[in-house]
Amino acid sequence: MPFSFKRNLIILVPALLSLLTGCAVTSMEYEPVKAGAPADLAAMVSSLESTPKGPIRFRKIVAADWAVARDGLINFEHPEALKAGLEEGLEPIQIYFYAIEHPQHGLFLVDTGMAAIFAEESDNWPVSSLVKSAMNMDKLQVRVTTKNWLEQNGSPRGVFLTHMHLDHILGSRDIDKSVPFYIGPDESTYGAFMNMFVQGTTDDVLGTDRKLQELRFPTPGANPSVAAADDPQKGRMRILDFFGDGSFYAIHVPGHTAGSMAFIVRSTEGLQLIVGDTCHTAWGWKHNVPPGSFTMDQEGNAHSLDALQSLVQELPGLRIHLGHQSL
Numbered sequence: 001m002p003f004s005f006k007r008n009l010i011i012l013v014p015a016l017l018s019l020l021t022g023c024a025v026t027s028m029e030y031e032p033v034k035a036g037a038p039a040d041l042a043a044m045v046s047s048l049e050s051t052p053k054g055p056i057r058f059r060k061i062v063a064a065d066w067a068v069a070r071d072g073l074i075n076f077e078h079p080e081a082l083k084a085g086l087e088e089g090l091e092p093i094q095i096y097f098y099a100i101e102h103p104q105h106g107l108f109l110v111d112t113g114m115a116a117i118f119a120e121e122s123d124n125w126p127v128s129s130l131v132k133s134a135m136n137m138d139k140l141q142v143r144v145t146t147k148n149w150l151e152q153n154g155s156p157r158g159v160f161l162t163h164m165h166l167d168h169i170l171g172s173r174d175i176d177k178s179v180p181f182y183i184g185p186d187e188s189t190y191g192a193f194m195n196m197f198v199q200g201t202t203d204d205v206l207g208t209d210r211k212l213q214e215l216r217f218p219t220p221g222a223n224p225s226v227a228a229a230d231d232p233q234k235g236r237m238r239i240l241d242f243f244g245d246g247s248f249y250a251i252h253v254p255g256h257t258a259g260s261m262a263f264i265v266r267s268t269e270g271l272q273l274i275v276g277d278t279c280h281t282a283w284g285w286k287h288n289v290p291p292g293s294f295t296m297d298q299e300g301n302a303h304s305l306d307a308l309q310s311l312v313q314e315l316p317g318l319r320i321h322l323g324h325q326s327l
């Protein structure tokens with residue numbers, strides 16, 4: 001049959017192409033959103049240095065205890081890790097989300113915590129058995145469900161996702177569909193081979209008709225006055241002053257995923273840095289070693305981690321909140 005070959009080719013070529021280029025983390029549509037004001041690093045740092053306290057009530061919530069493979073959380077091939085002789089095994093970690101409460105703009109969350117369904121029998125979870133076992137999800141112990149927390153604190157106006165890995169969106173189903181989820185550049189569309197296995201679960205966990213809004217960051221290097229010859233990272237950091245009043249900055253930190261974001265909060269208690277999964281563990285932060293196999297782009301992740309480490313050097317007193325462990 002001369003046509004069957006051609007027909008098979010029509011089916012096979014897109015499948016092979018998607019194997020080579022990978023598929024997106026979700027099939028859900030997003031819309032670009034112009035929110036916040038572009039900020040430059042030098043101006044942000046000097047303003048934060050002079051006035052570290054601000055209007056935001058900041059809370060960190062431990063949503064679950066968990067344990068996953070250490071070599072996923074830490075790059076074992078990094079010279080520091082080799083020197084320390086780290087051993088494979090399960091590393092105890094936690095899942096966090098953050099409440100950002102602005103006196104005028106209201107309540108926002110960073111990441112989503114754990115939906116009430118994850119406090120039920122795992123057979124009911126909207127997660128494929130492949131993903132469940134690959135992510136070691138039988139080790140998840142929910143402490144607070146997002147549903148319970150929101151019942152006591154009210155519904156948020158928006159949710160910022162540090163990135164779209166499953167462990168950061170597990171609370172989505174407890175959050176109203178009208179609430180926008182803000183994501184970083186290319187976060188929902190960037191192709192990766194792994195996504196072929198997680199896309200269906202990511203869609204299910206997010207829930208249908210989720211309102212994904214991709215933040216527009218200033219173009220890298222658009223502000224040459226900030227670039228310094230001794231520190232090429234400086235001009236490249238892309239920062240948004242989300243509320244436009246210097247109280248909450250989103251920073252694009254590509255590497256762990258394409259659209260990973262970190263956040264600086266000028267809180268009533270002082271400066272807070274939400275690192276996200278650019279660094280998962282306390283050991284990784286102290287030794288400046290990026291995550292291992294859980295990271296998409298080692299080099300990009302290392303650059304972003306260096307940039308955050310140098311930011312911390314410039315802002316003593318800033319409290320650091322890592323992806324999955326507390327310092």
Ligand SMILES: [Zn+2]
Nearest residue numbers: 165167277323
């Ligand atoms: Zn994570």
